[in-house]
Amino acid sequence: MLAVYGVVGDQRRWLLALARKAEEERWWASADHRDHLEALRIIADSASEVFDYAPAVIPPMLRTPSYALAFPCAPGVSPARQRAFDAESRKALTSLRGARYSFVVDEAALRRPMGNTEVMADQVEWLIGMVRVNGLDLRVLPFGRFGCPATAFRLYRFAKGAPLVHFGDHLTSVLLDDPVDTDIYESAMTALLAHALAPFESVPILEDALARLSGA
Template sequence: MAAELKQLRENGGLNTIQAARRLGMSPATLNRSETGRRMATVAEVSALLAIYGVTGPERRRIMNMAEEHAIDGWWEANRRTTLLYALAQFEQQATAITAYAPMIIPGLLQTPDYARNIIQQEPFSEEEVERRVAMRLGRQNVLARTPTLRYHAILDEAALRRPFGGRYAMADQVRWIIDAVKVGRATVTVIPFKHGGYEASSSFSVLEFPRLPRLVYVEAAEASGFLDASEDTDGGPRRIGKMMKLALNSADSVDFMSKVVADHERS
């Protein structure tokens, strides 16, 4: 695949800088894709073929190769990056993401203040904190892809009640979630305390792709990582199905969150 991409660029009469500029990536990143040190995503290959003017049977051949390459190597290629970078890459490729959060608001729905307060719980330098906040906020751009991406967050009431950053900051955070729902960027359902205990787990997200296998990202204090074996990834949707039976519907969840905002503001 790497050699094919390089040959197609040269056939199109473009140098690395010109092609990278048209695609919106750095020349160094494109160079790594052409030398096999990085796996180009299916979306990137599709864009490059358009830039290089590749059409018809040749385009179909290259796209089939890219998709097969992605299926065979998607996990190993991303294992070499940090978990957060890999997660951001997978979120960009996903067509559906369902997240469960028992204690902390999912990263794709966090305000800057909330994200900063969460990240500051770790002994990071101020510079590293701001870098991680910026990366987390950058990941949220995927929510602008609606209806291409369907994002659904299932929140335990505890995640809405715990006032990270103080009660006013938390009121802003919950209001931020309500706004995301109202503009159609996300679907959010809440499991209220009144249901008592239920089979729960650490925070996790189930990511679905058009042609790639389902992936589950598990986030815990002790360790975080991806599950890609079918016996592991099949369990995510089953747990989500059970939680959905306990959760309020979307409209009732918005009403519930509005009451939580009021509680934070007067507490």
């Protein structure tokens, strides 16, 4: 299956060894959690499309450092490990290759306080800049549209091979490849994209959120 996705040679052997290790222990309990981020990077490099969604909060790849710093640590996870996880996730955004990335951000994430108003204002302003200047495919899912899924997930599509779905955080990391499972998330992705605003329609929502934060 890895060969179909274009992952061959040393990368293929490394991923297989990592998968065997993951079956033996909870990866987040080990010191090798960066290996899993590297595995996701390899998968992303082989993908033609990546879809990312997180309910109520900004997706990890789109978090500013100050937003990530204000994000509460998960139980059992040291602040240092969570900061490293967030930093590695953000780094992936600066090294995007051939894949086309799409993000859906729940409007609730623009209103849910994370840190102080300055932190939130910086985060929203950065998102606006990424859409306007960098052409980021960022779509806001406004209130009143579609009962959004409660679970964050990332869906990878490939020129060859079936899609993969990843969901997880600082505590868990799960990769799905069974069509029975991935079809569910494919349907969720289709519904989210259908109900979310286009990037150019999302900018006024972001600007409104920034105005509220700036006037707070």
